Amino acid sequence: MLNSYIPKFAKIINIEHQTADVKLFTFAFAEKNDRVNFSFTHGQFLMLGLLGQGEAAFDICSAKTRPASFQLAIRRAGGLTAKLHELKIGERVTVRGPFGNGWPEKIYQGKDLILIGGGTGFIVFRSLVLDYLAGKSAARKISLFYGCLNEVNMLFRHEFPVWKKKISLEIACAAPGKLWQGATGLVTSLFKPNQDFADTIALVVGPPAMYRPVIAELKKRGMADQDIFVSLERRMYCGIGVCQHCAIGPYYVCKDGPVFSWAQLKDIPGAV
């Protein structure tokens, strides 16, 4: 019987400082077999851990097309992530997964995608964007809306010039510094009053407070519940729909999600 609790080992092969509290880690599995067998879909997550510190769920943010290694952008937020931030290249972590259902590729096949990300929720979109840039995405066109606190907190900003060659990227800072020249406000302030979202699928990820205002704006512009998808964060322990920590209404975020359509979630109290 397969034991889902036994992790695999991966080594850190690169660390990049993104912001004061976010590092982008590149990992490679220690065993060749694990490297060869690793594959994932956009929007899936891993249970990453340190022996002695436990595990937590992190969204994969590297391209599918380079599976020999994978990347996670990790914000220092609690006990485990503080320890992860102390690690150096060559050190070892535990990995389980990938888990969950990613973004609904079949549904946005050949359609326009708008991605709306707030804070660290923005991280998960990077894998989708990178594969789109490499010509390996089902989407026809990608428009990315990013809401962050200020320029200093902006993730992946050194990659933006390359991204902007193929996708539309608009950024709003909620509390920018003096030299910020872009939009100020919440991510919803980036939507134009008469923006047409026909034949478009929206993917939304951000802090809990972001979902309802963003979805309300999308619906005002004619989007249907079943064309809006969100990815949720919860505490998780097992990753396989048993431990109950990540349950929302009839669903498990680890097994049925983390991606859900708004049609699935809109009537569940406390889902967002």
Added chain:
Amino acid sequence: MTGKQLRQFIEYLVRQNIVWAPQRVNGELVMEPLDNPKEVELTGELPLHSFKKILVPPKEALFSYAPSGVKAEIKSPAQVIFGLTVVDLKAVTFLNQIFARDPYFQGRMKKTLIIGHSLVPKGTGQFFSENFKEEILEHLKFDIFFGVAKSGYCVYTGSEDGQRVLDDFGCKNYEHIEYVGPIKETGKDPQMLKIREKFYEDEKIWADLGQRCIECGKCAIVCPCCFCFDVFDQPGLGTGCGERCRQQTTCFYSDFSEVAGLEIAGEKPQFLPDTVSRIRFWYEHKFVRCPDTISLPGCVGCGRCTAVCPVGIDIKENLQRIIKGRVK
């Protein structure tokens, strides 16, 4: 089998294995390892704490770790759980579905002989409870079952292990019942379907229960079907050594849905922020998620939660209210 033979059979089991059986200690019926076979109490009464601690331990190591790597040892002593009522056998069957692909639970089941009997709890009239009928046996996980009759015991086996043990003991007169899975041919439990259908109609019930519940978690601890767990690492004495442990918890505890992030008024952000959301979550697990995922309710109607609740919350009353549905 006669009463005398049954006693001899219990003695035979105790000579070779740990035998957990209902016994009375200071007036309380408890499920503990048997020292003296004469102390077994064959009764329809349910011990307050069920067999759960034997099959789903409060805490267990998933694997041990050291700088050299990780090592999972799935070990279980050869043991017997004797004297389960049909109600508790239903809970065994339920957990066996929940942990169908769990190597720790299944490893334990493989080394545990489960012996039930047909006496049923008296007069409680709990939800889902039923009187013993032979037809139910093919839907229960057990190795040996004693049908209590006036003149002795009708012996049934539910597995090859059960047959082997009886053969070795010298009992040849038994009927074998093949386990066909937990769901009856007539389909899913109609009571369960009714509750599932009506679950989201009367949202006011949760506000009412949230006023009364004090989040002690006793109901989840005694419930034979509650199994929520945390996973955490427990460092050992050697450098870089320790165990990754799985430990029972309850969804009433405030850290259950916590996530990392900014603390507000000394509290971490959590997705079940109040009593209303927590008690609703408990019922939703049993009567929505369990039926949806394994077609069984997460409740066998044993009434233990009602018995221990310090504020008198009665699951039967609540289920009747849910079934009544939308309040006009």
